[in-house]
Amino acid sequence: MNTKEKIFDVSLDLFSKRGYDSVSLREIAEEVGIKKSSIYSHYSSKEAILMDIFEYFTDLFEYDDLINSKELVLSEDNDVLIENPELFYHMGSEAIRGMFKEERNLKIWKLIFIQMHYNEKIRNFFQKEMLLKPLIFWENFFAILKEKGIIRADSNPQLLAKEYYSFPIFLLLEICAKYDDIPESCLDDFFKQAEEHARFLLDCVKVK
Amino acid sequence: MNTKEKIFDVSLDLFSKRGYDSVSLREIAEEVGIKKSSIYSHYSSKEAILMDIFEYFTDLFEYDDLINSKELVLSEDNDVLIENPELFYHMGSEAIRGMFKEERNLKIWKLIFIQMHYNEKIRNFFQKEMLLKPLIFWENFFAILKEKGIIRADSNPQLLAKEYYSFPIFLLLEICAKYDDIPESCLDDFFKQAEEHARFLLDCVKVK
DNA sequence: GTCTATAAACTGATAGAC
DNA sequence: GTCTATCAGTTTATAGAC
Numbered sequence: 001m002n003t004k005e006k007i008f009d010v011s012l013d014l015f016s017k018r019g020y021d022s023v024s025l026r027e028i029a030e031e032v033g034i035k036k037s038s039i040y041s042h043y044s045s046k047e048a049i050l051m052d053i054f055e056y057f058t059d060l061f062e063y064d065d066l067i068n069s070k071e072l073v074l075s076e077d078n079d080v081l082i083e084n085p086e087l088f089y090h091m092g093s094e095a096i097r098g099m100f101k102e103e104r105n106l107k108i109w110k111l112i113f114i115q116m117h118y119n120e121k122i123r124n125f126f127q128k129e130m131l132l133k134p135l136i137f138w139e140n141f142f143a144i145l146k147e148k149g150i151i152r153a154d155s156n157p158q159l160l161a162k163e164y165y166s167f168p169i170f171l172l173l174e175i176c177a178k179y180d181d182i183p184e185s186c187l188d189d190f191f192k193q194a195e196e197h198a199r200f201l202l203d204c205v206k207v208k
Numbered sequence: 209m210n211t212k213e214k215i216f217d218v219s220l221d222l223f224s225k226r227g228y229d230s231v232s233l234r235e236i237a238e239e240v241g242i243k244k245s246s247i248y249s250h251y252s253s254k255e256a257i258l259m260d261i262f263e264y265f266t267d268l269f270e271y272d273d274l275i276n277s278k279e280l281v282l283s284e285d286n287d288v289l290i291e292n293p294e295l296f297y298h299m300g301s302e303a304i305r306g307m308f309k310e311e312r313n314l315k316i317w318k319l320i321f322i323q324m325h326y327n328e329k330i331r332n333f334f335q336k337e338m339l340l341k342p343l344i345f346w347e348n349f350f351a352i353l354k355e356k357g358i359i360r361a362d363s364n365p366q367l368l369a370k371e372y373y374s375f376p377i378f379l380l381l382e383i384c385a386k387y388d389d390i391p392e393s394c395l396d397d398f399f400k401q402a403e404e405h406a407r408f409l410l411d412c413v414k415v416k
Numbered sequence: 417g418t419c420t421a422t423a424a425a426c427t428g429a430t431a432g433a434c
Numbered sequence: 435g436t437c438t439a440t441c442a443g444t445t446t447a448t449a450g451a452c
Contacts, residue, residue: 018326019325022229022326113325116385117226117321117322118227123385126385127386156408159404159405162375162401163371165378167371169381170370170373170377170378171374177331177339193370197371201371204412211421234441244422244443245421245422245423245424245445246420246421249419249420249422250420
């Protein structure tokens with residue numbers, strides 16, 4: 001790992017624990033094992049580090065957008081979901097698993113929870129990419145299930161989207177509130193609960 | 209309104225918008241219309257203001273604990289819920305409505321969302337009083353509904369508690385992310401959605 | 417005498433100039 | 435790296451209102 005990556009990781013670690021403002025460049029430099037002036041060889045300012053972390057995460061979302069739209073189109077083209085709606089159980093939790101198999105990403109979520117109150121850019125991102133867009137995706141998803149007769153005809157896709165998505169966000173909030181340093185072990189429990197939730201919700205609305 | 213109350217309100221307003229650390233005593237004093245040293249006639253320190261806000265909120269919760277336990281016992285004693293399980297629709301949203309009819313309390317929620325990452329005491333409070341205890345309360349509640357045969361025998365009260373509670377918390381997170389200054393108008397929408405959610409969930413699990 | 421407001425000064429941290 | 439200015443929270447002394 002080169003120095004810039006070390007700065008990235010150390011900064012993310014400290015920021016996600018104590019917030020951006022509470023961490024000084026001196027601390028970051030110390031943890032990395034360099035002098036603080038050396039940071040400027042890699043980043044032009046403290047905020048540039050934050051924005052680099054943020055952009056890394058933003059790129060991830062753009063990649064996810066592709067995956068999501070592809071899967072959604074796929075499910076419209078063939079009838080795999082009709083044959084086996086239980087596959088749905090896994091879609092959400094697998095998307096989440098993909099997002100969080102990197103410990104780094106979970107830390108960035110926490111950082112965004114903390115920092116959105118102080119940074120317009122991060123706040124807008126959180127609103128749009130982490131709340132609005134996922135809700136639209138899941139609304140489309142439930143609309144398709146409804147159209148195909150997998151879930152009940154009186155289902156409300158918009159409500160179901162929020163029913164579906166609010167649960168894992170709540171779990172994340174629980175984790176962020178509980179842990180300073182998020183242990184990998186808590187992820188298993190997270191996935192278990194997310195799957196249980198998906199199973200429950202589909203069972204509630206699917207045509208028997 | 210006396211000066212101390214003004215300091216309380218102005219501080220809460222500014223803290224809930226920009227966080228505790230970003231607000232200076234000078235700003236608070238200016239907004240109140242006094243000099244910063246005058247604040248010390250009412251509060252021994254800046255942190256004392258934060259803790260006063262926090263204690264006001266803590267007291268509210270202790271009062272709510274009484275109400276909650278009383279209502280829960282009530283519902284065990286008589287069979288009003290069996291006769292009219294739809295009353296359940298309103299229990300949650302009314303509890304929330306009671307909490308948020310004071311604009312002040314919604315601001316404190318936001319402040320706690322922001323500040324819990326920086327303050328051990330607030331973080332513990334959030335975890336215990338705003339996550340753990342409500343979940344236990346709703347778990348007991350669903351256990352009673354199950355026992356009385358109002359909801360299906362294969363229901364999982366612990367899961368249902370989280371299904372129930374995660375939704376309004378998600379709504380709150382949405383509001384806190386969206387608004388700097390939370391408008392009263394958004395409360396109506398909040399209550400509408402919370403009721404729709406309660407209706408949906410009960411409809412999913414109740415014995416037909 | 418008590419309560420409240422204010423001016424002035426102190427301390428520590430931080431940022432920028434040199 | 436040092437010097438300086440600035441701003442934060444705090445403390446003290448004092449003046450005035452009731």
